Amino acid sequence: MKGCDASVIISSNATNKAENDHADNLSLAGDGFDTVIKAKAAVDAVPSCRNKVSCADVLAMATRDVISLAGGPSYAVELGRLDGLVSTAASVGGKLPQPNFNVNQLTSLFASNGLSQTDMIALSAAHTLGFSHCTRFANRIYDFGGRSGAVDPSLNRTYVTQLQAMCPRNVDADVAINMDPVTPRTFDNQYFRNLQLGMGLFTSDQVLHDDARSRPTVEQLGRQLRRFQQCLRRRHYPPRPCWC
Structure with missing residues (x-):
């Protein structure tokens, strides 16, 4: 769990339980991830842009746009994140605040x-x-x-x-x-x-x-x-x- 490499988007499979299936990530909306994946696919469909924009950067920009559209501040997004290839539920524990924390x-x-x-x-x-x-x-x-x-x-x-x-x-x-x-x-x-x-x-x-x-x-x-x-x-x- 590195936080900025979009590893939370990776799905679980038969041999690995991924981050987004950890109990602490239960409230992350799957349709939000789908939107990021579709945006990445649309960029990659342009030959000159294929593999030039990461899911991590798309996720960061989408976050900025949601905040702005909801009435919050807009801000510049620095790009250059690389997508992670590893995602394990075991890496989540102790990294996120719990609802009962003081x-x-x-x-x-x-x-x-x-x-x-x-x-x-x-x-x-x-x-x-x-x-x-x-x-x-x-x-x-x-x-x-x-x-x-x-x-x-x-x-x-x-x-x-x-x-x-x-x-x-x-x-x-x-x-x-x-x-x-x-x-x-x-x-x-x-x-x-x-x-x-x-x-x-x-x-x-x-x-x-x-x-x-x-x-x-x-x-x-x-x-x-x-x-x-x-x-x-x-x-x-x-x-x-x-x-x-």
Whole structure:
């Protein structure tokens, strides 16, 4: 799992379970990968362009376009990534934040990739788009802490009722829930406002506001959309060159 070589697009086969079949990648949309593969095929159909553009670069550009089309900032994409040829589910463990992580665990994981706590908070707002599955947060809305009928006290009670309606006990694991219940298709700073209302879907979301060390950044980014976008641009856009 190298992160920038599109290895997550590679499918499993009879002898290998690939990254995209690891439980941590359950919410990655297969039709999104199909779009990248079709775009790559269209480029390769032009003889002079064949094998000149990688799936990894197409994925990076598609990400930029989705963000821009959803109302977020646009940015230049530095190209030159090489596609990976190896993808194993075993390589995923310990590389991605878990839904039950606290601030210490989140900060440590991002620090191992050269990112600060402020970087981590800003990047967590990727949850302004996308979805998760009920099984990833069911422990917060049913029998929290092993107590029958208990719910996570950090959750907004109205939000709990909504989540329980969409995710009844023993619901099919494939049921998808928007990460941002307010503006799920808009790239904005509503994510941070949701946290202030107790509407972070994961524990790892809500702790960003509940922990006194990260709360000031959450509140600042929740107040100022421009500040949020500037934070992203200054720290991560355009992306660092990625030679896999």
